[in-house]
Amino acid sequence: MIKRILTAVALTLSVLNPLRAEDLRSLFVHMPDSILPTLTASERLDFMDFMDAGMKAQVRNKLGGESVMTAFTDNYLSIRTSGSGRMEMILFPYKNNGRNLICIIKTVTARYEDSRLYFYNEDWSPVRTESVIKLPEFRDYLTREALKNDTLDVFMKRSLLRLQSVTSVDGGLEFRYTSLDYIGVDADKYRSWIRVAPIRYVWNGKCFKRK
Numbered sequence: 288m289i290k291r292i293l294t295a296v297a298l299t300l301s302v303l304n305p306l307r308a309e310d311l312r313s314l315f316v317h318m319p320d321s322i323l324p325t326l327t328a329s330e331r332l333d334f335m336d337f338m339d340a341g342m343k344a345q346v347r348n349k350l351g352g353e354s355v356m357t358a359f360t361d362n363y364l365s366i367r368t369s370g371s372g373r374m375e376m377i378l379f380p381y382k383n384n385g386r387n388l389i390c391i392i393k394t395v396t397a398r399y400e401d402s403r404l405y406f407y408n409e410d411w412s413p414v415r416t417e418s419v420i421k422l423p424e425f426r427d428y429l430t431r432e433a434l435k436n437d438t439l440d441v442f443m444k445r446s447l448l449r450l451q452s453v454t455s456v457d458g459g460l461e462f463r464y465t466s467l468d469y470i471g472v473d474a475d476k477y478r479s480w481i482r483v484a485p486i487r488y489v490w491n492g493k494c495f496k497r498k
Contacts, residue, residue: 309409311362311378314389318376319411322391325349325368334359334366362387363455371397377455382492388419390460392453399465400452420460420495423486425449428464433480442477445470454485460495461485 316331323331325348334356337344344356350369358365362378373394378387391405404422406414416422425443426434428451433439450466463485468474488495 309387311360311364311376314378314387314409314411315364315376317411322405322411323366323368323374326354326366330354371395375455379490380492388414388490390455392455394452399450399468400463401450401465402453404453404460418494420488421497423451423462425464427486428481430480430482433477436480442480445473456487459487459489459498461487 312335316328316335318328318331320327326346327349330346330348333346334344337346338356338359344359345353348354348368352369354369355367356364357367357373363375365373365375367373373396375390375392375394377390377392379390380387386409389407389409389411391407392402393405394400394402404416404420406416406419408414425446429439433442436442446466446469448466448469449464450469452463452465454461454463464481467477467481470477487498489498
């Protein structure tokens with residue numbers, strides 16, 4: 288209990304000090320509840336306690352289920368928030384000012400993965416997505432074979448449900464198209480029309496640039 292109180296005090300003091308970049312632990316504990324509404328600040332502290340003790344970082348969430356922290360490093364953490372969802376938090380350092388851009392990835396892992404991206408400054412004020420990254424469009428996932436085919440318009444109309452998964456990689460983000468099979472029985476016909484390799488972006492200290 289004493290260790291937990293000291294940890295909470297240290298984290299609070301670090302947030303009140305505007306002259307230094309916050310570490311991932313501090314930012315995660317002081318995350319607004321609205322960003323991860325199924326877990327309270329106390330439960331986020333529990334994750335840290337379990338990780339420090341070398342135990343499985345698992346807590347009961349507000350929905351009565353179990354949430355598990357599956358990864359934690361200096362600039363990355365991942366939580367399996369439920370049986371069908373996960374949240375990732377990544378720090379990308381800004382160039383020259385010693386601060387970080389916070390990237391939150393929320394992914395629904397149902398039949399096909401679908402991710403949503405959110406960006407924040409260290410005070411948890413939102414950063415407009417379009418100010419730091421130009422997200423892939425549907426055409427970006429198409430191969431040359433698709434782009435040259437006379438029936439491309441038909442395929443695009445049948446692919447109105449367009450999901451993509453986002454994962455964190457060292458120094459950047461990777462995007463994959465995940466909803467081809469929603470087309471149904473003709474999915475295999477179009478499989479060669481969707482690029483297999485992910486669309487990769489790297490962080491340059493100011494924004495994400497596509498490789």
